[in-house]
Amino acid sequence: MKKVRIGLIGTGYIGRCHAIAYAQAPTVFNLKGELVREMLAEVNPELASAQAATLGFNRSTGDWRELVADENIDVVDICAPNFLHKEMALEAIRHGKHVYSEKPLALDAADAEEMVRAAEKAGVKTLVGFNYMKNPTSQLAKEIIARGEIGEVVHFYGTHNEDYLADPMTPLDWHCQKALAGLGALGDLAAHIVNMAHYLVGNIDEVSGDMMTVIKQRPDPKNRSLMRDVENEDQASALLRFANGAHGVIETSRIACGSKMGLTYVVTGTKGSLRYTQERMAELALYSHDDPAGRQGFKTILTGPAHPDYAAFCISAGHGIGFNDQKTVEVRDLINGIAAGDRMWPDFAEGLQVSKVLEAIAVSAAERRWMKV
């Protein structure tokens, strides 16, 4: 079986989740290639070495450039901060590596476009970590829509709200700095809900956006008595027009008190509708207008082995999968894509399309007018 040797850059929050997914994927799925946790890069050799031991990687380095150039690496997995995605990806592509990158793909659409072009030219495969669409429940939503069970989609409302910066005394970090993060809540969170809208409904053509930096200054992390400017938006909203004619709205916030994992959507069709919240990731509510009078209502479907990719984790319904299991489905797509040529999606092109939508929202908000994506 063909080996797929992973080179992981970055082992913070999301890098660790990748590592867990790598650890369990070969046991959960009958992968079409042999997943090898080959090499790991961190900011210095000591941390890299320690993390390699902890996360089960064969080798490590304190220099990511060494990793992307290593001839025994097939895929470079980028879990570094946003502002490094582009440079790392381009270097990896230059060395002929396939690239698996966390979202957002880049700080802006122009950078993302450069990355797409480079990957296309080099003929390497790409994948972006929009893991929420890998949840069996959202795959079920897709299936229900694709089969026409709710008719033609006429409306989409989606959010990705969290509250990690709700406290105004939380110090300023890289999320709040344009040079490091690009957009604020839009880039960090809304990327997911835009991808979900694409997945469930189709591409977005036009937007009218608005955004707001609610907490305008935050304490400097090193000197808490010094207040520094927040450079990007805490919350944003946008009216959407989809290419297929559906209308919609998305909203995002990083200060939405009480929303811990507030990726939610309501998809309305001409014959039914769907409701979902990631905080109850095992449940999809389906309403069918064709149900008999007096027996209509939202049916709470609990994800189980009758739904896509669930049975690999457990053969009984309702037992539940978790966040890292979504990543494991994503890793399955990565390995099978590289080892066996299976479709890998969302790829860099989708990452770019998401960036274009987010950028259009930001520009629309600044110029206070509708924008074509």
Place this chain on the structure above:
Amino acid sequence: MKKVRIGLIGTGYIGRCHAIAYAQAPTVFNLKGELVREMLAEVNPELASAQAATLGFNRSTGDWRELVADENIDVVDICAPNFLHKEMALEAIRHGKHVYSEKPLALDAADAEEMVRAAEKAGVKTLVGFNYMKNPTSQLAKEIIARGEIGEVVHFYGTHNEDYLADPMTPLDWHCQKALAGLGALGDLAAHIVNMAHYLVGNIDEVSGDMMTVIKQRPDPKNRSLMRDVENEDQASALLRFANGAHGVIETSRIACGSKMGLTYVVTGTKGSLRYTQERMAELALYSHDDPAGRQGFKTILTGPAHPDYAAFCISAGHGIGFNDQKTVEVRDLINGIAAGDRMWPDFAEGLQVSKVLEAIAVSAAERRWMKV
């Protein structure tokens, strides 16, 4: 005790709910005036007479002009179709009557403005039937916000979605005709959520709207093989900017499959947030960011005697009040306002303000640009 003699025009859907509220209000509340169900008007004398017997009114007439001119009427209650509100209200005001009108106040803001001016000039009191804000649960939401329990409001998301026209084979009725209804879902449904936004957050300054007539033709009610044009919107959405700086979004639909009474709101503040759906009208979810780590979460408060206006119905918590009970609170405000000079709100001025917002959304959608209200 001062008598408040009611003249009710229209006994269809909502007129009947008013009648039920009139019947129970004196038993539920210690009213400051004596409520008299004096006279009722319907489209012909026979129906009027039958309905007066059923609904407990002393007298009846087949001519609403007779009712508004009757010297033994103190308040004219307008439950006729939207396109008649203006004419009836102006006539009633001309006869010096106080006016209690169902929403929307008029077909457009210009008409509403004329009504406000007439009432002001005549010195009569007015009330508009935005009953959802009378629910003890929403009064509790208002109390929580007013006391600063969720900090400063920074975001409002609200909907009023229903699905009464979701079936494309439902024949065209007056709701779909501009001359009779004015706006579509915006006028019929969103009026409520705009009022709620005003009540909970404050006035709306600017909007960017979008709208869509999803089902472009419907069968003629008399000749089902003949298809006729739907003249107003099935669904609409708008970005909002409030006068106090908060941002927001409202949405409305009359084809939102599965939403039976989909008035919902999420109010986000700097220290907490509130979630509400009218379909669970006894529940308000409150999140306080100040709760200790590990004990944070949305608390589902079940309305009870500790909340405004609940104990008049039942002194035990969680026993529940219904839609007509909201109207009964509204009727209490009407009687006490007229008999004892208590504040009556939402009055025509608020009805006008709501119309202005709705109209701004419609114009904004047509012209695809932000509009001042």
Place this chain on the structure above:
Amino acid sequence: MKKVRIGLIGTGYIGRCHAIAYAQAPTVFNLKGELVREMLAEVNPELASAQAATLGFNRSTGDWRELVADENIDVVDICAPNFLHKEMALEAIRHGKHVYSEKPLALDAADAEEMVRAAEKAGVKTLVGFNYMKNPTSQLAKEIIARGEIGEVVHFYGTHNEDYLADPMTPLDWHCQKALAGLGALGDLAAHIVNMAHYLVGNIDEVSGDMMTVIKQRPDPKNRSLMRDVENEDQASALLRFANGAHGVIETSRIACGSKMGLTYVVTGTKGSLRYTQERMAELALYSHDDPAGRQGFKTILTGPAHPDYAAFCISAGHGIGFNDQKTVEVRDLINGIAAGDRMWPDFAEGLQVSKVLEAIAVSAAERRWMKV
């Protein structure tokens, strides 16, 4: 139209709810008789007179014996404390009055039996205030079961939990005294869930019960430093065997922290199941095992005009009815039963049957063995 003249005894908590129901019933329903709020009795003439004015009754008295003897009364409605039910009912029956009594019918089954015999002998009609089964949602549950939509019922779990005595410092009142209340939570609360079990599943044949007085002493209401004994149970549970072979469990508590109106049931059949909680009185969850694989789940049906007795209150689904509206359905049954001979149920015989079950549970708990009802 035949007059049905009401004589109401007691205008505390539940008496007031009756009065509200009397006020609105003629407007809500096309009653088959003319409901007359004729006379009201309270503990003294002054209170009686004041309450008659407030609650819309024609006459009043400070002596209930005068009321039950009054020749212009057709129905005596007993809303006095439990320990008076028997004496009042027997007196009313002696005067040939129909009797509408609040639950529990009597302090024990022997008393209830005496009341049933007296009513039968006198040929008067009776009704007991088990209002929760009048909710359209529970009527829908009954309809679903009766039509076989969940197959044969094999299990019933029901509770009636509240927390009105959860605080150990709440002073002792009549609920805690055997001579005044009879049983504790069983009599006050579980009476409802036993009636609901009868209504939905059928009669209960055998029980094995357990009960517990958790807070053994409470402050004297007049002298808070004096502690007095609580004489009956705070919570109880029982295994059930129904006559039709189904098994079940009921539980009750008056100290169940957080349960404000905790009447709940889960009915399991061979082909489906139902879930209900009175705190969300507009919702019934229905599961059908025949739904296709991958589309199974509990469907939340929101009560509307397609369901029994809802449309009389409002013709739109999901708008919601309240506790007093349940009582209004009950009053409709009362008036139509007396004026037109319609079936009146739950009658005293059912009240007795409920008492027998509750008594069997109490005896079973004391003797620690299964009991036949």
Place this chain on the structure above:
Amino acid sequence: MKKVRIGLIGTGYIGRCHAIAYAQAPTVFNLKGELVREMLAEVNPELASAQAATLGFNRSTGDWRELVADENIDVVDICAPNFLHKEMALEAIRHGKHVYSEKPLALDAADAEEMVRAAEKAGVKTLVGFNYMKNPTSQLAKEIIARGEIGEVVHFYGTHNEDYLADPMTPLDWHCQKALAGLGALGDLAAHIVNMAHYLVGNIDEVSGDMMTVIKQRPDPKNRSLMRDVENEDQASALLRFANGAHGVIETSRIACGSKMGLTYVVTGTKGSLRYTQERMAELALYSHDDPAGRQGFKTILTGPAHPDYAAFCISAGHGIGFNDQKTVEVRDLINGIAAGDRMWPDFAEGLQVSKVLEAIAVSAAERRWMKV
């Protein structure tokens, strides 16, 4: 670091979940020993070999006796059918192996007792797979109770309901045969909820049980026209008395239409209460009676890094863990218990205690009387 070499017997449903947990545990947790997936046994060498490759084990065998005797095995993990647990465990213990067994520990309490004695005598460590108590949410429930946040526990209601045998045409399998399964729903499902009751409240002293075989015959799996007897209960219920004085009820069913993972509990204390359902495994609802009037209600706490063992999977709240992650916590306890002497619980003694309760319920149901455990 000390090696802990696993020998896994059985790779069906639950064995596969163990294997997934073994795969990810070293990456999720900083284990105190080196987990080695050493050997795997299946019913024949071919299957064993294939599964070893799939599940990442070094060696395999078609004979479990070879595995338990292998000198390079430290722990025997028994995921074989219930009727084999005892024999396998005793053999493993005889060879001085630590034993990790799935529930129920044995077919009856006598067998379980023999196993406990053998393990004690041999001085080996034991662990039973009651994984639901390892969920961070249920660990949070334990923490809340232990800290007295809901006062003294006075009542416990728990269920473990599923519907895997709800369809009467599902053929008879080993679950329905006494010789292979022992008890029915009690042994297969209720074992979990009894363990949970022990964990959250304490030991159970006395029970009064009832049980029912609803579907008395099922098709033979090989000849569907032949009907065979179901030998154990489909559903059971029991009144409980805890050693600490609390009362309670547990129920279980394998034909509870709609319950997919119906492990639920409600714990009522003198100052608050908790509600949980495994189908929403990330949520615990907490009610505190000390909250101010008008602000009381159940707070839905979404599990996050502030709660036990969550942060190892993901450092953001609300992202969610799954069923296999519970097993991963269990595996962490296993490895740290064996490598570093950390407490391993629930051990065989607890497995025995659970068996005693289940057996007491079954005997109580048969003899229709209260039983001491």
